[in-house]
Amino acid sequence: MSSPSVAASGATHHLMIMAYGGPDSLDDVGPYLMDVRNHRPTSDELIEEITERYRQIGGRSPILELTRAEAAGIEGALNDLAMDGERWKVWVAMRHWRPFIKDVMAEMQAAGVERTIGLVMAPHYSAMSIGGYYKRVESAESSIDVLPVERWNLNPGYLDALHDRLADALEKFPADERAGVPVIFTAHSLPERILENNDPYPDDLQETVAALVERMPGIDWHWAYQSAAMTPDPWLGPDAGEVIQQLQDAGKRNVLICPIGFVCEHVEILFDIDVEFRQLAEKLNMRLERIEMLNDHPSMLVGLAQVARGRAVDAGWIQ
Structure with missing residues (x-):
């Protein structure tokens, strides 16, 4: 250079x-x-x-x-x-x-x-x-x-956009249920072997979550990864599907997915969330919504x- x-x-x-x-x-x-x-x-x-x-x-x-x-x-x-x-x-x-x-x-x-x-x-x-x-x-x-x-991951404009989308998505739920809606923050899973090299990915993600939660006191938030590949190697978890099941087991009937690791619609959003996770939620008699992606x-x-x-x-x- x-x-x-x-x-x-x-x-x-x-x-x-x-x-x-x-x-x-x-x-x-x-x-x-x-x-x-x-x-x-x-x-x-x-x-x-x-x-x-x-x-x-x-x-x-x-x-x-x-x-x-x-x-x-x-x-x-x-x-x-x-x-x-x-x-x-x-x-x-x-x-x-x-x-x-x-x-x-x-x-x-x-x-x-x-x-x-x-x-x-x-x-x-x-x-x-x-x-x-x-x-x-x-x-x-x-x-x-x-x-x-x-x-x-801590850019103020990015965080402002996420906060806007999250607040708008919560409005989809009835007013008397809104405060208790569990929010699952997600990002694409990666193989666990990245941790052997002290890869900063999990820490970067949690920094974003902490910054968002600070802006929304009292939010019932949860963390999950999504879209892990089907390989013999273990991938980072927990998987979002598992967390949705755990929320249903705890008596929750609503769930909001907030993908912080993606900025626009693609197959991990339009299929993995909008098809697979929504089908899981329907099977569990839950209402699942996701934030509008940040896009532009x-x-x-x-x-x-x-x-x-x-x-x-x-x-x-x-x-």
């Missing part, structure tokens, strides 16, 4: 937003899984199982269009924050599907981009998750300097613009 220098007035600065990616059609599920699985063979049974999940949520993943909407909002916020004629351009890249990180970086390089801030649309750091994106950046073998944002919530987008610009200022790229 070259030595940073302060950009001249009127320069264009760049931010590359990265998200997980998802198939654009049912025919894309097999190739998509091949990339997710690092080109290991994928059984026909697994392809059909995942294809059926996407079939039930509309036949495709909405993550690219949602991320592009987020990018447009962040770009607008960055240019609102800009000083002395500075300009910002935001690029969108996917880890496991088109437009792939390496292809977007090639496009950026062809456009003359020399350096960019990198920001993953996931607030909590893990070497397996966020670190994996930056391995893709390295493997792109681009000459572009990428300055990473590793975490934004203005508070989060402004917060991320501040994160990106602050990273550039700290690096001496701009003043």
Whole structure:
């Protein structure tokens, strides 16, 4: 990486937003899984199982269009924050599907981009998750300097957006039941082996939960992971399905899911929560709701613009 220098007035600065990616059609599920699985063979049974999940949520993943909407909002916020004629351009890249990180970086390089801030649309750091994106950046073998944002789990704009969505979701329940509605905060599970390397992922998550709970005194909150893969290795728990069952055993009839580890709709939300967990709740004679995802919530987008610009200022790229 070259030595940073302060950009001249009127320069264009760049931010590359990265998200997980998802198939654009049912025919894309097999190739998509091949990339997710690092080109290991994928059984026909697994392809059909995942294809059926996407079939039930509309036949495709909405993550690219949602991320592009987020990018447009962040770009607008960055240019609102800009000083002395500075300009910002935001690029969108996917880890496991088109437009792939390496292809977007090639496009950026062809456009003359020399350096960019990198920001993953996931607030909590893990070497397996966020670190994996930056391995893709390295493997792109681009000459572009990428300055990473590793975490934004306590960003005020992100927390404001979560608080708004959570408060709105609680309004779905009758007023006389609202105070006692259990809230399950969730994030994507990861293999337990990450703990062997003191991975900060669980701590990052609990910091977010603590910040939210501080804003909502008296909330009946619970913690769970979701969307663990079916592998021989143990994954972080407890699983959200188990917590829903425990709440029913304790006599609860309502439950609100608040996914803090995801910012927009994709299969882990639209299928894992909206289909599987809702079916479980119905079986248990419970009412299950979830928060509206953050998507392009203005508070989060402004917060991320501040994160990106602050990273550039700290690096001496701009003043």
